[in-house]
Amino acid sequence: xxxxxxxxxxxxxxxxxxxxxxxxxxxxxxxxxxxxxxxxxxxxxxxxxxxxxxxxxxxxxxxxxxxxxxxxxxxxxxxxxxxxxxxxxxxxxxxxxxxxxxxxxxxxxxxxxxxxxxxxxxxxxxxxxxxxxxxxxxxxxxxxxxxxxxxxxxxxxxxxxxxxxxxxxxxxxxxxxxxxxxxxxxxxxxxxxxxxxxxxxxx
DNA sequence: CTTTGGATCGTCT
DNA sequence: GACGATCCAAAGG
Numbered sequence: 001x002x003x004x005x006x007x008x009x010x011x012x013x014x015x016x017x018x019x020x021x022x023x024x025x026x027x028x029x030x031x032x033x034x035x036x037x038x039x040x041x042x043x044x045x046x047x048x049x050x051x052x053x054x055x056x057x058x059x060x061x062x063x064x065x066x067x068x069x070x071x072x073x074x075x076x077x078x079x080x081x082x083x084x085x086x087x088x089x090x091x092x093x094x095x096x097x098x099x100x101x102x103x104x105x106x107x108x109x110x111x112x113x114x115x116x117x118x119x120x121x122x123x124x125x126x127x128x129x130x131x132x133x134x135x136x137x138x139x140x141x142x143x144x145x146x147x148x149x150x151x152x153x154x155x156x157x158x159x160x161x162x163x164x165x166x167x168x169x170x171x172x173x174x175x176x177x178x179x180x181x182x183x184x185x186x187x188x189x190x191x192x193x194x195x196x197x198x199x200x201x202x203x
Numbered sequence: 204c205t206t207t208g209g210a211t212c213g214t215c216t
Numbered sequence: 217g218a219c220g221a222t223c224c225a226a227a228g229g
Contacts, residue, residue: 047221049221056221057221058221061215064214064215065214066213066215081212081213081214082212082213082214082220083210083211083212083220084211084213084220085211085223086223088221088222103221105221122223132223133222134223135222135223177221178221180220204229206226206227206228206229207226207227207228208227209224209225209226212219212220213219213220214220215218215219216219
């Protein structure tokens with residue numbers, strides 16, 4: 001489990017980190033923190049989605065009103081609504097304009113635990129606060145109102161920051177969860193052994 | 204422990 | 217009109 005070598009105040013990410021394709025960016029987001037007001041959570045599980053190259057991507061068939069923010073610059077937040085009740089959040093990566101994105105699947109609570117527990121009364125244990133893409137949004141209070149914001153802008157309500165925790169030297173890797181198309185592509189990445197990961201690995 | 208089905212509605216065909 | 221990049225409770229072993 002990653003720990004800050006030298007704990008620091010979270011600072012906005014260098015946007016250069018997000019310029020490569022989603023499969024390169026995804027494992028490098030492990031260990032970074034999401035900041036929403038007083039709530040802070042450390043990313044431990046993500047998935048890469050690759051636009052027109054990826055039948056499982058919401059952008060596979062091109063731009064629509066829903067997925068428009070995926071076509072924005074790296075660092076844009078793409079939030080979508082699904083199953084009639086859940087929000088899920090992605091970090092748009094590069095190359096710009098190709099709708100690559102990294103789905104935020106699970107995180108470990110760092111600060112603002114009381115607010116997260118209040119936002120997720122169903123969670124019996126703190127381990128269950130953010131261990132799924134919709135749970136993560138519920139715990140942090142991320143909704144469609146945040147769609148399209150710049151995660152690296154200090155003025156944004158939802159921000160992506162670096163507190164000095166390095167990504168794992170070797171992230172665990174496997175199949176993406178909950179998709180039927182392109183299910184064999186190993187574009188899910190997580191912190192090996194971290195108890196806050198959403199589900200046990202499927203190969 | 205694992206499996207199953209219900210909730211609930213925006214989106215695109 | 218069908219179907220989700222899901223979650224949860226209830227039922228079954």
